[in-house]
Amino acid sequence: MMIAIGTKNRAKVAAVEAVFADECDQIVPIAVDSGVAAQPFSDEETRMGAIYRAKQACAKAQADVGIGLEGGVVEIDGALWVCNWGALVDRNGTVICAGGARFPLPCEVAEEVLNGKELGEVMDEYTGKRNIRQKEGAVGVFTNGYVSRTDMFFHIVKLLAGQYEFFVKTNASRCQLPTT
Numbered sequence: 001m002m003i004a005i006g007t008k009n010r011a012k013v014a015a016v017e018a019v020f021a022d023e024c025d026q027i028v029p030i031a032v033d034s035g036v037a038a039q040p041f042s043d044e045e046t047r048m049g050a051i052y053r054a055k056q057a058c059a060k061a062q063a064d065v066g067i068g069l070e071g072g073v074v075e076i077d078g079a080l081w082v083c084n085w086g087a088l089v090d091r092n093g094t095v096i097c098a099g100g101a102r103f104p105l106p107c108e109v110a111e112e113v114l115n116g117k118e119l120g121e122v123m124d125e126y127t128g129k130r131n132i133r134q135k136e137g138a139v140g141v142f143t144n145g146y147v148s149r150t151d152m153f154f155h156i157v158k159l160l161a162g163q164y165e166f167f168v169k170t171n172a173s174r175c176q177l178p179t180t
């Protein structure tokens, strides 16, 4: 099985490799568009970005499975929270999604993002380090190193892998509520 990941971000690639390395022949990181804003601002936009990345990666690499991982922010009760989503697609049109960790951003970071800066850029300024988005991530910084961005995406990728295995094994139908 060949898996394409819709990113070259090392924190994301490491998470996919940790889950799938033993099970597939090839894992190919490939740069693709997310199809959404560089800084997604809702769960829906972030999830759509993950799906778009997964589909693009699968098609571009002619892989069996494509995986997309996307980070975004969402406003909850007057605060700005980081949200994370993942998607797995296959050549038959199967689409599996999973949401991951959420945590609130400190005021000074949230304000910069609300003023139009990307979180990755703000995190580099805040920490005085470079490329935090490919390393511990905001989650690593604000959990004092307890949970890295790779740990966080590792959990999402396991949710994707497990759901996909269950879906293939049981051919279970997934719920699609009628839209009003």
Ligand SMILES: O=P(O)(O)OP(=O)(O)OP(=O)(O)OC[C@H]1O[C@@H](n2cnc3c(O)ncnc32)[C@H](O)[C@@H]1O
Pocket: 006, 007, 008, 009, 012, 034, 038, 039, 040, 069, 070, 071, 072, 082, 118, 119, 120, 121, 123, 132, 133, 134, 136, 137, 138, 139, 140, 149
């Ligand atoms: O290379 P790609 O795959 O594009 O990864 P990215 O980190 O640049 O892009 P995402 O689409 O995952 O995230 C959207 C924006 O939010 C930022 N972001 C999200 N989660 C983050 C985290 O935990 N740490 C730092 N930046 C984060 C990220 O850097 C982007 O500016």
